[in-house]
Amino acid sequence: MGLIYALNGLYFAAFLFLTSLGLSIILGVMGILNLAHGSLYAIGGFIAAYFIGMMTGSSTILMLVTAAASAMVLSGLVGLVIETTLIKPLYKRPLEYQLLITFGILMLIEDLIKLVFGGESRYASAPFDAMGSVQIMGHTYPAYFLFVMLITAVAGMIIWWVMAKTKLGIMLRAIEMDRDMAQAMGIPMRRLTVTAFVLGAALAGLAGALVVPTTPAVMGMGMDVLIMAFIVVVIGGLGSLKGALVGSLLVGLTRSFTVAYFAELEMPLLFLIAVVILVIKPEGLFGQK
Amino acid sequence: MAEKTNRRQFLKMAGAAGLGAGAVSLMGSKALAAGKSIPKTPVKVAAISFLSGPAAGPFGIPGDNGYKMMADIYNKQGGILGRKIDLISLDEAGGAKTQVELARKLILEDKVDVILGYISSGDCKAVMPLSDELGGLMLAYDCGTHVLMEGKKSPYKTPKYDLGFRTSAHLGQDNIALALAIKKYMPDVKKIAGINQDYAWGRDSWHIFELAIKKLLPNVEIVKTLWPKIFTTDYTAHISALQGSGAQIIHSSMWGGDAVTFLKQAKASGLFNQAKMALSRGEPYPQELGAEFPEGQFICCAGAHYFLYPAWDKWPLNKWFVDEFKKRYKKYPTYPSYHAFQAITAYKTAVEKASSLVGGWPTIEQTAKAMGNMGFETPSGYCVIDKDHNAREDCLVGISKMTKDYPFPILDPDRLMVFPSFQVNAPAGISTEDWIGSWKS
Numbered sequence: 248m249g250l251i252y253a254l255n256g257l258y259f260a261a262f263l264f265l266t267s268l269g270l271s272i273i274l275g276v277m278g279i280l281n282l283a284h285g286s287l288y289a290i291g292g293f294i295a296a297y298f299i300g301m302m303t304g305s306s307t308i309l310m311l312v313t314a315a316a317s318a319m320v321l322s323g324l325v326g327l328v329i330e331t332t333l334i335k336p337l338y339k340r341p342l343e344y345q346l347l348i349t350f351g352i353l354m355l356i357e358d359l360i361k362l363v364f365g366g367e368s369r370y371a372s373a374p375f376d377a378m379g380s381v382q383i384m385g386h387t388y389p390a391y392f393l394f395v396m397l398i399t400a401v402a403g404m405i406i407w408w409v410m411a412k413t414k415l416g417i418m419l420r421a422i423e424m425d426r427d428m429a430q431a432m433g434i435p436m437r438r439l440t441v442t443a444f445v446l447g448a449a450l451a452g453l454a455g456a457l458v459v460p461t462t463p464a465v466m467g468m469g470m471d472v473l474i475m476a477f478i479v480v481v482i483g484g485l486g487s488l489k490g491a492l493v494g495s496l497l498v499g500l501t502r503s504f505t506v507a508y509f510a511e512l513e514m515p516l517l518f519l520i521a522v523v524i525l526v527i528k529p530e531g532l533f534g535q536k
Numbered sequence: 537m538a539e540k541t542n543r544r545q546f547l548k549m550a551g552a553a554g555l556g557a558g559a560v561s562l563m564g565s566k567a568l569a570a571g572k573s574i575p576k577t578p579v580k581v582a583a584i585s586f587l588s589g590p591a592a593g594p595f596g597i598p599g600d601n602g603y604k605m606m607a608d609i610y611n612k613q614g615g616i617l618g619r620k621i622d623l624i625s626l627d628e629a630g631g632a633k634t635q636v637e638l639a640r641k642l643i644l645e646d647k648v649d650v651i652l653g654y655i656s657s658g659d660c661k662a663v664m665p666l667s668d669e670l671g672g673l674m675l676a677y678d679c680g681t682h683v684l685m686e687g688k689k690s691p692y693k694t695p696k697y698d699l700g701f702r703t704s705a706h707l708g709q710d711n712i713a714l715a716l717a718i719k720k721y722m723p724d725v726k727k728i729a730g731i732n733q734d735y736a737w738g739r740d741s742w743h744i745f746e747l748a749i750k751k752l753l754p755n756v757e758i759v760k761t762l763w764p765k766i767f768t769t770d771y772t773a774h775i776s777a778l779q780g781s782g783a784q785i786i787h788s789s790m791w792g793g794d795a796v797t798f799l800k801q802a803k804a805s806g807l808f809n810q811a812k813m814a815l816s817r818g819e820p821y822p823q824e825l826g827a828e829f830p831e832g833q834f835i836c837c838a839g840a841h842y843f844l845y846p847a848w849d850k851w852p853l854n855k856w857f858v859d860e861f862k863k864r865y866k867k868y869p870t871y872p873s874y875h876a877f878q879a880i881t882a883y884k885t886a887v888e889k890a891s892s893l894v895g896g897w898p899t900i901e902q903t904a905k906a907m908g909n910m911g912f913e914t915p916s917g918y919c920v921i922d923k924d925h926n927a928r929e930d931c932l933v934g935i936s937k938m939t940k941d942y943p944f945p946i947l948d949p950d951r952l953m954v955f956p957s958f959q960v961n962a963p964a965g966i967s968t969e970d971w972i973g974s975w976k977s
Contacts, residue, residue: 507773
């Protein structure tokens with residue numbers, strides 16, 4: 248069973264990586280602790296569930312591409328609107344303002360989702376069902392989970408390439424390292440912070456879109472995912488792609504093997520790891536001081 | 537034509553139900569003053585369910601739909617003693633503190649005649665004491681905790697609340713019925729595991745199931761107990777752990793999206809090739825999952841609430857309820873809708889029963905006295921509210937089976953197990969744990 252436990256851990260890590268990456272980018276580049284990240288993830292989930300439901304009978308790939316693209320676009324657009332209207336005035340305010348406003352946005356979006364989609368759960372499992380299962384060394388394993396791992400790996404590589412190799416990425420990293428110096432160097436701060444926020448929001452939407460074939464889109468789904476994403480960010484470090492990856496792997500694999508052997512310790516152990524990291528290295532494993 | 541006949545039968549049954557129940561000397565001779573008037577204003581009925589959040593889809597909205605449908609039907613029949621029902625649907629979201637504040641406002645400011653409410657056991661436990669404290673009639677309609685109406689030590693004084701009632705049976709009967717069904721169909725089972733959400737509902741459900749199964753099958757070994765946090769989206773780690781445990785039966789009280797997510801992921805991971813689920817409140821999920829719901833699983837119906845049981849030819853009220861619900865909401869009713877029927881009908885029945893004894897519109901206290909030790913017809917059979925103010929019902933357990941008649945598995949008609957209420961409910965005044973403890977192995 249060891250291989251399956253490891254695969255389970257990797258799948259959960261992939262899910263965490265996608266959900267925490269956007270949060271980490273926004274926090275790192277903009278210094279905004281965005282509690283509304285969970286609701287952007289929920290928007291992605293509900294939009295994807297809507298399109299998958301509408302496309303019953305279509306090919307699985309077409310369904311998934313449409314769902315993921317529409318979720319990223321809409322979450323990104325909502326991100327654009329909230330950044331330019333509600334987040335913008337916060338940059339020079341203390342942290343507690345950010346927490347209050349972004350939490351308010353989270354509640355507002357929850358109600359908007361309810362208004363648009365109704366309060367009922369939305370099921371969109373057609374891609375999960377259609378992909379079925381594969382046999383891995385005598386064990387049955389859902390093929391969709393392997394697909395999510397693949398997409399996450401591709402998304403991670405694209406983000407890494409953008410951050411490491413493109414002018415946009417270099418400027419974003421410059422802002423992350425030293426905002427004042429970046430501004431003095433003539434980096435277009437406003438345009439780039441909006442870009443970072445929209446990118447983070449779109450990644451949250453993608454995570455929501457990829458998760459709904461495995462679990463229904465429900466009211467409140469955004470709140471739940473925030474907690475795990477924060478654990479990853481705390482462990483990995485703010486704004487660090489490498490940190491999000493290592494944090495996700497650490498949490499995913501720890502959880503899988505803990506459930507198998509010491510089930511009662513599933514959540515306490517994860518929180519304990521986060522606490523230990525906070526005490527020993529408050530900036531996270533790969534975060535900057 | 538058949539529908540009209542059934543509807544007439546229902547009206548006859550509903551009207552007669554109050555008169556057919558229990559003791560009638562409860563009001564005392566002084567209360568039998570005739571000539572009291574009945575107000576012309578509507579009866580204010582607050583119906584509280586989750587209308588948002590994860591519990592809205594599987595429970596709150598089906599429950600609320602049940603209330604709306606029955607209020608509409610009763611109003612078309614003339615309401616309660618001629619008074620129209622003014623149904624006030626409210627959201628249960630916000631936690632126990634919010635619900636306590638809301639209940640206070642409903643009783644003291646809005647002066648509602650009755651509160652029918654609550655899916656969350658935590659909300660029920662927090663709000664129910666207000667019934668006696670503030671003098672408001674309160675009917676818990678769906679929450680499942682067995683401790684709501686029970687005392688800590690047996691025998692305990694009944695009723696716990698003079699003005700508080702529960703109009704559906706609690707989790708004790710679900711889990712006892714499951715254990716009995718397992719004993720019947722898998723008496724040689726050796727290894728059992730549990731996966732339940734990590735909060736009071738999951739813990740209590742497993743606690744009662746474990747007590748019951750160990751009494752009924754003392755040689756069973758509990759090989760794994762898992763407690764995923766509520767609203768988990770990924771159960772792969774838990775599923776692998778269950779596979780590794782070698783369990784033949786896996787007990788679960790999971791609900792809503794959690795149940796759906798777990799079942800789907802478990803099926804895709806091959807869990808059902810080696811183990812069967814025993815779902816203490818699994819009745820809604822075959823309809824939710826469709827053909828993806830695995831066959832051969834034990835399903836309990838939170839009472840005997842099932843759209844195909846009691847059989848329509850033997851109990852037309854069920855067919856009438858199912859037809860009416862499907863016509864309005866395009867789905868078969870699930871147990872929360874049946875629970876809503878029971879709550880609003882219990883109130884109507886008690887008011888009519890009390891009125892027949894005291895004349896005019898009864899007071900809250902008179903209505904409460906009429907409701908204690910009262911029985912009434914429901915689409916699921918006969919429901920009795922005992923002297924502990926807790927409902928007693930039969931309990932149905934079935935095994936899922938795909939047929940050509942429905943796009944989802946139904947409960948195999950050849951393997952339905954109906955346990956009479958006395959077999960799955962502790963007697964009034966004895967706690968469920970003490971009652972199970974008194975069984976002979």
